[in-house]
Amino acid sequence: MTVSVALFTSDLRVHDNPVLRAAVRDADAVVPLFVRDRGIHRAGFDVPNRRAFLADCLVDLDEALRRRGGRLVVRDGDVVAAARAVAVETGARSLHVAGGVSGYATHRESGLRTALAAVGCTLHVHDAVVTAVAPGRVVPAGRDHYAVFTPYLRRWEEAGVRGTLAAPRAVRLPDGVESGPLPGRAEVAGVSPGLAGGGESAGRRLLSSWLHGPLAEYESGHDDLAGDATSRLSPHLHFGSLSAAEVINRARERGGPGADAFVRQLAWRDFHHQVLAARPDAAREDYRTRHDRWRSDADEIEAWRAGRTGYPLVDAAMRQLAYEGWMHNRGRMLVAGFLTKTLYADWRVGARHFLDLLVDGDVANNQLNWQWMAGTGTDTRPHRVLNPVVQGKRFDPHGAYVRRWVPELTELADGEIHEPWKITGSRRAAIDYPDPLVGLAEARARFERARGLD
Structure with missing residues (x-):
């Protein structure tokens, strides 16, 4: 029996997920793996609000996989070491993961490639999973990224968004794969009192409600602070409990000025990802310095x-x-x-x-x-x-x-x-x-x- 691994990162969903679909297609059985990565904690990104939302996402993802015959395998520790261990335990010959643009994501990818190759497992990195259009797909002549949004938007629209993928009907898990416990929101202290719930099911309900109602008025109402006429989909896009490509495709199906304005905001999201992919130091340093001598009161x-x-x-x-x-x-x-x-x-x-x-x-x-x-x-x-x-x-x-x-x-x-x-x-x-x-x-x-x- 052949085995592949689908390593979930910022794509915590079963619908329109090229990583999961490729892993299912690639082998007889699949290990849907999520690693509670200590590196995220060390980097200062493991904060209560996102930890609580993540817990919701993982519980919902596990339920979706179980409805398809599988389940989510959760491990703790270093993501590279955990992925390598799963590959060795199951004899997996391929591991699929979404591409990322942060310095942390590229470092993780490099570590995975080396560690998996040592045990005979091939790494497959999938673009346009976290973003709608992959960073690097749209570039100006002679440069590695667009520095101004408007010309980027024109090329982004010409490039087009990939079609939406259906969720796999079945996910077969190999026997004997051990998993740690799923985290729960109740375990997390310091969460904002009004934090919204996470997970793909909640995200899809929110998306449907948005598309069939407020989207039509988005162009004229998106700056109305009291009206709050925004989608509130950004947490789901960040964790990948919704696919940016699917959101864009479905908004365009609805059509109208509101949909056009909303899609433009999602293009801004892709624009920033392509800037950071080309200039990872912009996470810490000025993209264009003004030689500021900032006050510190x-x-x-x-x-x-x-x-x-x-x-x-x-x-x-x-x-x-x-x-x-x-x-x-x-x-x-x-x-x-x-x-x-x-x-x-x-x-x-x-x-x-x-x-x-x-x-x-x-x-x-x-x-x-x-x-x-x-x-x-x-x-x-x-x-x-x-x-x-x-x-x-x-x-x-x-x-x-x-x-x-x-x-x-x-x-x-x-x-x-x-x-x-x-x-x-x-x-x-x-x-x-x-x-x-x-x-x-x-x-x-x-x-x-x-x-x-x-």
């Missing part, structure tokens, strides 16, 4: 983290992050711009805080979005500054989003809620809310001096 940074900056929209977004482990995309842009350009603090401080809390915390999208807002990344207008008061009046005109997350301001009128510092006398004294950390005009002037723009 511990009190200001802590106020930003706690949602106590004195700017209601910034504080609302930061409190949403703490409570849900997720934040509206417009909020992400605003708080990142506020930290890096209004407070002039290092983007890496903010990126680390996001990775500590975001359930969809992804190295490519998180780090490069932070750099985009800091002006050290791919933004063609690197010195733009978002005014939180203007943003509030535009995207939360009646203050509903602020009232939801900053209850101290609930009783303020719509015209007051984004500028509470203008209230005077006894009314201001009764509001348990801080004054702004810094004046916006002063902060902008400081930033422009630092960048040599004055």
